[in-house]
Amino acid sequence: MIPAVLPTYARAPLHFVKGEGSWLLEEDGRRFLDLGSGIAVTALGHAHPALVAALTEQANKLWHVSNLYEIPQQQALAEKLVAASFADTVFFTNSGTESCELAVKMARKYWYEKGQPEKTDILTFSGSFHGRSSAAIAASGAEKMVKGSRRCCRASCTCLSATWPHLRRRSPTPPAPCWWSRSRARAASAR
Numbered sequence: 001m002i003p004a005v006l007p008t009y010a011r012a013p014l015h016f017v018k019g020e021g022s023w024l025l026e027e028d029g030r031r032f033l034d035l036g037s038g039i040a041v042t043a044l045g046h047a048h049p050a051l052v053a054a055l056t057e058q059a060n061k062l063w064h065v066s067n068l069y070e071i072p073q074q075q076a077l078a079e080k081l082v083a084a085s086f087a088d089t090v091f092f093t094n095s096g097t098e099s100c101e102l103a104v105k106m107a108r109k110y111w112y113e114k115g116q117p118e119k120t121d122i123l124t125f126s127g128s129f130h131g132r133s134s135a136a137i138a139a140s141g142a143e144k145m146v147k148g149s150r151r152c153c154r155a156s157c158t159c160l161s162a163t164w165p166h167l168r169r170r171s172p173t174p175p176a177p178c179w180w181s182r183s184r185a186r187a188a189s190a191r
């Protein structure tokens with residue numbers, strides 16, 4: 001029978017019950033240095049008193065309001081990020097997948113607005129992971145991710161990975177050639 005939690009990860013048999021700064025405590029008492037930080041998504045350590053106080057204070061006031069309303073704290077954070085980085089503006093997403101999806105859409109929109117709508121191809125590394133949306137899966141270049149959902153990925157995204165020729169050999173219906181394949185074909189015919 002399938003487990004109650006959809007088995008998408010190869011999970012290590014470790015049950016962490018507490019975190020202290022950079023350390024994780026397993027239920028059997030072992031301590032592990034947390035170098036993973038939730039795959040680099042929660043790099044704030046665990047249970048820092050200042051963070052616990054800030055979260056508790058907010059949880060006692062208001063949990064969530066829609067983006068239909070102005071959110072002063074969101075505005076303040078965006079201004080801090082803009083001031084401290086290369087960015088001119090910030091879009092807050094709920095997940096890494098959404099961020100990758102947005103990056104794909106922004107890049108395509110940029111070239112569309114510049115009058116070059118044909119510039120849609122995106123090259124990614126083989127064996128990478130960018131999340132679980134159709135575009136992010138198409139960009140992963142990992143056959144185990146793309147297998148069985150290739151049709152859906154192709155329909156929604158033409159992200160191509162460096163492994164695509166490897167995948168295409170196994171696919172009965174290859175996609176239209178990407179920029180990368182076209183330029184390789186051009187180079188080959190010029191030789």
Ligand SMILES: Cc1ncc(COP(=O)(O)O)c(C=O)c1O
Pocket residue numbers: 039041094095096097098100129130131132
């Ligand atoms: C490099 C990279 N991109 C994107 C994601 C997707 O993030 P999320 O699970 O928050 O959608 C992950 C998640 O592990 C990741 O490691």
